[in-house]
Amino acid sequence: MQTINVGEREIREAVTMDEAIESVRRGFVDLAGGEFEMPTRTALRDGQFLVMSAHHRSTASAMFKTLSLNFQRTPAIAGTVVWSETGRTEQLVADAGAVTTLRTGAVVGVATDLLAPSDAGRLTLIGAGAQAPDQVRAVHAVRPLRRLTVVDADTRRAQALLEALEPELPDVELSTASDAEAAVGSAEIVCCATNTTSPLFPASALPARVHVNAIGAYRPTMRELPDELLADSTVVIDELAAILEESGEILHALEAGALTKEALTELGTALTATDAAYGERTVFKSVGVAVQDWALARLLAEKFLP
Template identity: 65%
Template sequence: MDVVTLGPDEIRSAVSMSAAIATVRNGFLALHRGEFEMPTRTVLRDGGFLVMSTHHRPTASAMIKTLSLDFDRVPAIAGTVVWSELGHSRQLVADATEVTRIRTGAVTGIATDLLAPPEAKTCTLIGAGAQAADQVRAVHAVRPLTELRIVSRGLERAEALGKSLGAELDLTAVVLTDADEAVRDVDIVCCATTSTKPLFSLESLAGHAHVNAVGAFRPTMRELPDELLAAATVVIDEREAILEESGEIIHALAAGTITEDDLTELGTALAEGVTKRRGRTVFKSVGVAIQDWAIAGLLARICFDRTK
């Protein structure tokens, strides 16, 4: 059996953000066409361990990811992504931390390209943890940014991230402490936290703002206010996963603020366009296995082509 193992540096050097966005986008279109078997992920120890899997019928390929999550350690996410296919005995084993960062960024890039104003150039990032940098890289790939505002409880970490991204992407980055002030008048907001309560108020957002929320992944977590979900066009990654895991959506549905009819899956929006569009837009993601399958498959094609 041919096994290729990839660490963080090898993954990062092999996959550009533009390539990640393209391959994950194709994955969501394939999900819309019904090409995947994708069980809802297994959650153990109240989110301490996650197992995600999917099978792509047309290519007879599959991906299984196992994670442990502890936000008091560095890195907070640790695990492996295993990609295999029926036609070959070869397998790819990749570091799950790096794959998760890239694929989470990629889906934000896809949603931002679909939903944000074409002329958008300012962004507020709330959270400066492991997922934060790739959120900005992905937004910048589809909407070249000139200004970045960062809000985080860890000021030193936020300042270091702002300095790094400012140099890498050639933009102005500033660190603020008040989220409501930080989101005021910006075009795009990215939320990448594990907050259990809304991060800002609806009134603070510009009428045209697009919001990505990728941090909260358990029913007990919430990054967005109900009022925003009620006033915005809401696109989600995958319905079953969202209804099981998204604290924002679960809370808003229970409160009667929104209905399931207000939710459009990303694959549907990409294939058919966005209907009933309102001024503000929201993309809510808890992360689904086809994102990891897409990045792992791209890595496998690169690696196995090289080993021929």
Template identity: 60%
Template sequence: MEITTMGPAEIRELISMRDAVDAVREGFLALHRGEFEMPTRTVLRDGGFLVMSVHHRPSSSAMIKTLSLNFDRSPAIVGTVTWSEFGHTDHLVADAMELTRIRTGAVSGVATDLMAPPEAATCTVIGAGGQAADQARAVQAVRPLSRLHIVSRNSDKAEALAARLREELPIADVTSGTDVEKGVRDVDVVCCATTSTTPLFPADAIAAHTHVNAIGAFRPTMRELPDELLTDSVVVIDELEAILEEAGDVLHALDAGAVTRDRLVELGPALADGIGPRTGRTVFKSVGVALQDWAIARILADRALRR
């Protein structure tokens, strides 16, 4: 048996964000076709440790990810992703932090491509932590941006991220600030990537045409979105069972009667069937599911184990 290990730099070298978006999109379509065995993730220490696993029947491949999360340390996410195939002895073990950032960005890219206006060109990312850069990269991959704004309570972190993305991405105007409500007004796409436990902005701050990706809140006690935004938006989620187990934004809105379960559309069916006429705001809520990690790990395995 041969084990190939990959760190952050090697992962970035082998996969572009466009690759990641395409792979995650196909993964959700495969989920809709019933190709995966995917248990709900195991959560220990109230989200301090996560274990995610998935088996793809057509390829006889499996992925297991183990994470520890501690937002008082840097990096906050530490763990491994292990890829194996039933008919092969070679394994891939990859850095989970980098892979998680890429796959979380990629699913926002998939949702943005599906739901944001075709002419969308402006984006605000709320948060300047480990997930934020790939949210911007993913939106840029599907909607070339003319303006990007980074918002964080920590002005130094916001400007540091903005400076990095100015150098990296072909966006004419990249700015930073600390005023969330001002930052989200009249932009085409908003990405929420925080660990907040209360809504980040009032619903009326979001314009009628805006698409919102919310990926930060992954426990029932966490929230980034106001209930009223879900009431007045087309709401697409990654996977219903995971959302009802973990998504504080949605659970709070359901308990308050602001949204009903029948209005929650899973991403796989939405990709297969569309979301119907787009007449107002749209929201994508994700807590992350194992097929996203599988989709990225599959590319890495194809390029690292078989070259």
């Protein structure tokens, strides 16, 4: 068995955000079509260690990811992604940190392209951590930005993020903020990428017409969005079983009676719907599922395996 190792720099050089978005989009369509065997991920030590896997039936390919999360260290995400195919003697082992941030950005790109107003160009990003750069890149890929506001309790971290992204956003108005409630008031798209345990803003702070992505909370104890927003929005999720296992905001809203399971639409289903109608406010909630990692690993396999 030959193993091909792919590091963060190689991943970044090989895969564009447009490619990642399209691959993740196809993956979710296949998920809706029953093409995947995908167990709910294993979470150890309250989510500090995660194990994920997915098998794509029609290609006889599989992805296995193990990673550790520690927001007090740099990098916060560390681990490996392994790609294998039946009948092939080569396997690919990739850096899980780069794959995770890229695939999380990509799914936000897919959801934003589906749900955000076609003319939306004002993004407020809450959280300037490891996931933040690819959140911006993904939204910009599908809704070219006119303005970007980064909210973080550490304004120096927010400013550092803007300085790093500035060469990629030459015509975008850039600013930082420390008050999330005020910063979302004029946004057309909001991305939440934090590890908070309580809502970041009240629903009343948002404009009537807005799309919100929430990807930071991935455990039942974590919660970025208020019940009132979920009750008053079209809510699209990555995958129902994973959401009911891990999404603190969805579980809280269900328990409070602000939301029903019937009101939740899986992303793959939404992508294949022919007569979908969405309200003025839309929410995409993701805890991250293995099909996203499979989609990125497949791209890498196509580029790096002989």
